[in-house]
Amino acid sequence: MKLQPIEHQHLKECADLFISVFSNPPWNEDWEIESALNRLEDLYDMPRQHSVVAIVEDQIIGFAIGYIERWYQGKSFYLKEICIDSTRQRSGIGTKIMDVLSQNLVSQGVNKIYLLTGRDTPASAFYEKCGFCNNSKIIMMSKKVQ
Secondary structure (H helix, E strand, O other), rough: OOOOOOOOOHHHHHOOOOOOHHHHOOOOOOHHHHHHHHHHHHOOOOOOHHHHHHEEEEEEEEEEEEEEEEEOEEEEEEEEEEEEEEHOOOOOOOHHHHHHHHHHHHOOEEEEEOOOOOOHHHHHHHHOOOOOOOOOOOOOOOOOOO
């Protein structure tokens, strides 16, 4: 397995994988290729973007992408998306991606990674296994605008 930063030519295949993974439970999201590709292109184009893609036999089987933010406590990394081929989940690929991403971020002076995920999902269990924990000081709030 090759682990490297995402390159622009990877985005279409990453978008296909993204749709494949997030259209299934527990997410059941209804992504179209255009909107998924637009989302990943927006993240790819973010200042201080960092990413890792996992490639096996010229096929993308997983990726993670986000960006560094500056805060008074130092640099934090906002992990926006991580996606592993559904048939390869729970095989260590996500952990390897997170390990490489973390090592790369430490070399960039990042001291914290944060993310949003569904409560009580396999993803939240994965993140806990990787050392993440709930932050009791923060809640997520949302509002629909019309």
